[in-house]
Amino acid sequence: MTTTASTFRARFEEAAVRNDSLLCVGLDPDPTKLPAGVSTREFLFSIVDATADLVSCYKPNIAFFEPDLAEGITLLRDLIAHVPDGVPVLLDAKRGDIGHTAEAYARAVFDSLGADAVTLNPYLGRDSLEPFLRRGDRHAFLLCRTSNAGAGDLQDLEVEGHPLYERVAYLANEWNERGNVGLVVGATYPEEAARIREICPDLLFLMPGVGAQAGEVQAAVQAATDARGGGILVNASRGVLYAPPAEGERWVDASRRAAESLRDEINRARAR
Amino acid sequence: MTTTASTFRARFEEAAVRNDSLLCVGLDPDPTKLPAGVSTREFLFSIVDATADLVSCYKPNIAFFEPDLAEGITLLRDLIAHVPDGVPVLLDAKRGDIGHTAEAYARAVFDSLGADAVTLNPYLGRDSLEPFLRRGDRHAFLLCRTSNAGAGDLQDLEVEGHPLYERVAYLANEWNERGNVGLVVGATYPEEAARIREICPDLLFLMPGVGAQAGEVQAAVQAATDARGGGILVNASRGVLYAPPAEGERWVDASRRAAESLRDEINRARAR
Numbered sequence: 001m002t003t004t005a006s007t008f009r010a011r012f013e014e015a016a017v018r019n020d021s022l023l024c025v026g027l028d029p030d031p032t033k034l035p036a037g038v039s040t041r042e043f044l045f046s047i048v049d050a051t052a053d054l055v056s057c058y059k060p061n062i063a064f065f066e067p068d069l070a071e072g073i074t075l076l077r078d079l080i081a082h083v084p085d086g087v088p089v090l091l092d093a094k095r096g097d098i099g100h101t102a103e104a105y106a107r108a109v110f111d112s113l114g115a116d117a118v119t120l121n122p123y124l125g126r127d128s129l130e131p132f133l134r135r136g137d138r139h140a141f142l143l144c145r146t147s148n149a150g151a152g153d154l155q156d157l158e159v160e161g162h163p164l165y166e167r168v169a170y171l172a173n174e175w176n177e178r179g180n181v182g183l184v185v186g187a188t189y190p191e192e193a194a195r196i197r198e199i200c201p202d203l204l205f206l207m208p209g210v211g212a213q214a215g216e217v218q219a220a221v222q223a224a225t226d227a228r229g230g231g232i233l234v235n236a237s238r239g240v241l242y243a244p245p246a247e248g249e250r251w252v253d254a255s256r257r258a259a260e261s262l263r264d265e266i267n268r269a270r271a272r
Numbered sequence: 273m274t275t276t277a278s279t280f281r282a283r284f285e286e287a288a289v290r291n292d293s294l295l296c297v298g299l300d301p302d303p304t305k306l307p308a309g310v311s312t313r314e315f316l317f318s319i320v321d322a323t324a325d326l327v328s329c330y331k332p333n334i335a336f337f338e339p340d341l342a343e344g345i346t347l348l349r350d351l352i353a354h355v356p357d358g359v360p361v362l363l364d365a366k367r368g369d370i371g372h373t374a375e376a377y378a379r380a381v382f383d384s385l386g387a388d389a390v391t392l393n394p395y396l397g398r399d400s401l402e403p404f405l406r407r408g409d410r411h412a413f414l415l416c417r418t419s420n421a422g423a424g425d426l427q428d429l430e431v432e433g434h435p436l437y438e439r440v441a442y443l444a445n446e447w448n449e450r451g452n453v454g455l456v457v458g459a460t461y462p463e464e465a466a467r468i469r470e471i472c473p474d475l476l477f478l479m480p481g482v483g484a485q486a487g488e489v490q491a492a493v494q495a496a497t498d499a500r501g502g503g504i505l506v507n508a509s510r511g512v513l514y515a516p517p518a519e520g521e522r523w524v525d526a527s528r529r530a531a532e533s534l535r536d537e538i539n540r541a542r543a544r
Contacts, residue, residue, distance in 0.1 A: 067379040067384050073338075101333055104339055105335045125425030159429045
């Protein structure tokens with residue numbers, strides 16, 4: 001699984017074809033849910049080893065590594081390095097800060113940690129995103145319509161007759177000069193996703209919220225795929241990582257089974 | 273400089289009276305600007321030692337520690353622990369993520385790193401802030417009107433006839449049930465700051481942007497202080513940390529002189 005693709009988008013698309021998959025697995029360690037006697041490092045590395053031929057992306061969320069401080073950050077860097085070359089890594093970090101500071105974050109995410117893409121918060125405006133966007137080989141997914149219950153507090157506010165998240169979608173098109181802007185669009189809101197796809201026919205959508213957050217795969221996929229039936233990264237974290245093993249089944253096999261089943265469910269929805 | 277105050281706000285107010293200061297010093301290490309032969313650790317610890325009787329708060333920005341990975345995060349934790357008890361620490365992190373993830377960030381910021389307060393991004397709505405807000409002894413400063421040039425891209429969008437940042441100010445009042453919500457209001461936009469103070473007479477404002485970002489101290493202070501002439505944390509980072517020494521002056525004395533001069537300038541503006 002080596003690659004010669006030079007951008008995040010090309011690497012994602014290559015993996016999506018090779019593995020026939022729009023599944024992105026979220027690597028969010030929860031010490032209270034690990035199988036007995038298994039370290040966080042061993043757990044995450046094993047999940048990657050067991051699912052790398054079933055996914056088009058991995059998405060560790062840095063929040064779950066930060067509470068362990070130095071040890072957690074070292075593990076995150078090692079985990080990103082452990083992912084096979086043929087599968088890109090999107091770091092879920094939701095960063096957003098002014099120019100000088102955003103440059104430090106971009107260095108941390110892309111250079112020190114080695115991620116291929118990142119999630120960003122657009123509230124500070126274009127100049128806060130620029131240190132990330134200028135890295136044309138990487139990808140920046142801007143929060144647009146998030147999957148949580150309170151998403152609407154700001155995102156649904158009406159701006160010139162349309163919700164704020166639609167304005168963010170238009171801005172994302174405008175800011176996509178290097179072809180490396182994507183959007184975060186919760187799988188829990190299919191109607192909103194369909195509207196955002198109308199506005200942004202060409203952007204990649206990261207779609208969290210299936211599984212533990214109860215988003216329905218079929219509705220989300222049908223609402224959000226692009227004209228070629230792709231362009232989305234459907235993310236599942238806990239539903240894959242902590243899939244309950246059947247009697248006598250190894251935990252890592254249960255995770256693989258959950259990933260395969262979700263990949264196939266996504267593909268059935270695309271085919272319809 | 274010990275304290276018996278039990279909340280961030282009380283500790284800030286105690287320090288503001290003791291040191292007659294509304295100055296917050298931003299601890300943002302830049303390896304290219306350190307004095308010759310001085311390590312980042314030695315530099316930051318010395319800055320704290322030299323200015324702790326002149327400030328009401330310290331504000332390290334985690335972005336400047338992340339590029340150094342494990343070493344940086346360990347230094348940040350040690351730095352926070354090094355700040356004397358009588359001066360609170362606000363971690364500039366601009367975090368914002370959905371519930372489960374926000375809980376992990378709150379643990380990292382408040383428990384693992386030991387900060388007394390944090391900056392947060394409100395774009396994901398109230399439920400994303402709740403894991404921080406429920407810590408009644410800590411303080412959460414929500415981005416409202418930031419100091420950067422592109423701040424208006426989203427923050428100035430008109431919602432029911434008023435800019436989005438005003439809506440965030442109203443929401444901050446509403447979400448301030450435990451008295452621990454503050455706002456980030458750039459010192460570079462005094463008119464906006466005055467309007468936000470009208471909306472939020474009781475909230476603490478963190479005001480970045482003086483010095484390197486060219487915000488004017490007098491205009492910012494007069495626009496934003498509360499009815500008692502307080503309620504603001506005027507932040508300066510590079511202007512204090514990297515103050516150029518006069519001939520024969522030690523770098524740490526130049527930083528102390530810059531902090532003292534800024535504290536006095538703020539106090540003159542309050543007195544007018």
